[in-house]
Amino acid sequence: MVAEIDKPNVRTSPVIPFLGEFREDVFGRRPWYFWKAGAAGSVEGLFSLAVVDELLATGLIRHPAVQLVKDGREVPADAFSRTPLSGGGTAVRPVDTRRVLSHFQDGHTMIVNYLEQCHEPIREVARALAAELGFRVQCNSYVTPRASQGLRPHFDEHDVLVVQVHGTKRWHIFPDSEAAASRYRTWPMLSPSERERRSSAEPAAELVLEAGDCLYVRRGSIHAANTEGEVSCHLTFSILDTSEAEFAESLLPQFGRLGVRGGHARPGGGAAETEDLIRTLESSLEDLQGARQFQIEAELDGPVRVIAQYETLRDLNRSVSLSRTPGIAHRIVTSGSNVQLSFGAQAIDLPAVLTPAIRKSLEAPAISGAELEELGLSRSDALQLLRVLIVSGLLQRT
Template sequence: MNREPLESSTISGNLPQLTEPFSLAWLLHPVSTTDFIRSYWETAPLVVHRETPEYFSRLPGLDDVDELITATTSGPIRSVDDGLMVRTDARGTRTDRRFRLDAGGMPDVQEAYRAYHDGFSIVLNRIHHRSGVVARLCGALEVSLHHPVGANLYLTPRDSQGFLPHADTHDVFILQLHGTKEWHVADPLDSLPLASAKSGPLKSFSGFRAFTLRPGDVLYLPRGFPHEAVTGSSSSLHLTVGLHVFRWIDLVSEALALFADEHTGLRSALAPGFLDAPLDAARLATLADELARAAISQPLLMERAKARLGARVRATGKAAGGGHFRSIDAISGLTLDSVVARAHGVLCRAGSTAEEARVEFAGNYVSGPAFLAPALTFVAGHERFAVGELPGPLSAEDKIDLVGRLVSEGLLHCTDNDDGGES
């Protein structure tokens, strides 16, 4: 086995924490986002070793896991695998358990304690549904990347292994929060697998490179890279941030659906008995050619397809951050000099027609007459501004009323409260 560190992909240093936490730049520092996208995105692992163990101190730590186990969400967002206990023994046999729920539907945390003591890793899936600070991290990365982002939390006892070697079908950032963990990463067997590809334990796993993550370190793994992780003399807590990227096939699929709305040929049925007959290759080629020509000659078609992907990002549900009720209380004191900012980690988009202007964000929207278009476009393009800076044919009262509406709907917050939960 090759157990050498990833020399060409490892950055080390004693690093100051940046003033804008949770952005992609903060996560990668000192690697620039430009270098990351050019040299590592979808192609190669990246390890950043930091001599700053408190770098991720705003994220959940070891002492928060108990509460997160028992923190529940209601409704269809909750899944049976929100919490798992996983152990792989020395023979390579994996054992899984789901959290046992009591009569009131609460996870049995005492059972989790016993399982952890017996060598089981505690897995909290979709933690962005339960932790406001993790939701803020995921939202900030969505603002930077424009792809859906979610997160799982993994607590592994010492001298243990949770999962067998496997390859994920989505890219991940692994943030080491507590303790240490040794990671083994091999070259991909399948480049950029689709999300629908089957994933499971690998039949063979060799030729990997090994390295250790410590608190404050981060690892980027593109999808398809086989990996496993084991603990040594200390337990380990890490956050896996999953990037569920949109691919070109997703954009083409959205465009095809839109094209079918206007093209009856795509909506017509396949011939009766088509399974026993050859397909009409000429007709298929004609349809493909028409779609290709529409994609080139009708830019609006592809823009609408792109907008539909954007709507899917903005609609992803996450836990709310704290402190926004303070901003709502402050609406009555807004003036033209008041400075407001976009809510942290919220991706928004402005658009207009001859009759209406609107700004869409987080599964919500605010709309109004078309003359609001310049103001709403300005809001979507600026993370921080004074109320009086809003452009367009608006009176002072109009500007204050519009900003108040956007604060009450959750898009903007009043910066006078930045020392509270939103900071």
């Protein structure tokens, strides 16, 4: 069995060019770490206050993707949102921007969650982090008015990479618990009194972040941040750990593809079957880990343009030129007479004889049905393969 993971084009980021150093020397090893703007790179084009206004104005970002907090207290949804006019219940509510403005004037921080799902520049940074670290990544923005604090001293159960994009913010990081360095374990919750005791201690660090600065805060490190004389906007890239149990559970769907099946052992055959299973799992562990990494990166795929792809399928003939869609990962696994092509949350099995044509279609600057015919495919087989790659979102019209 041979597995190939194609990673999207973004492997490093102009915002976070120090990913290799971060992975090797900082991530999970230090309670906090700070990069000045010159080392961190440029945040121009990544995010801005204007983007926040635009996201709110479209009405597409709704509660609970938008939250308002002040001094650790969250504003109830019905205090800044509207009930939908029809259907859908009240779980997802349109934001009332006038009421949001009133709360912002009163010192509340605006939090916009899941930006990696709706803003392409942030999706690219999250994808680079996920590819480098092997963990899921989620991004939120925090916009805080001057002389305000959104959250009281607290700790997160995941590591956080902070990127300051506008204004300044003062951060206090308190003495760290050694338990924070332990990964893949149930998180030891602190009692309110213990949390208060730790956050009342002398800060281990006090930092002022300016636009372009980056700050890493390890899971379990108690921290707090506040603005002073101007509005601040920062991003948090949450690096979401996977526990050993969650990792094992995520691999279960892959077992069937390896021929591993559940059920009771036959009498007298248990030991031999167990040894066979262990050998199978050992020989396939690398592939299973690759499958998990692909799942993580596929969650950050760019969108498929539905109407454009529909029209490409309608117009498809042997001379139509197609090319790779940027920002969408795929995985190819060859096993015997089959090749499995994975994209997004789907996987399809195709005859292994198509492997050269699949690779050429996804690696060439441009491809057409006529060029696949030169590899020995019939006209109908060439067009059918291209249809599969268009529907998957991997190819688009040049």
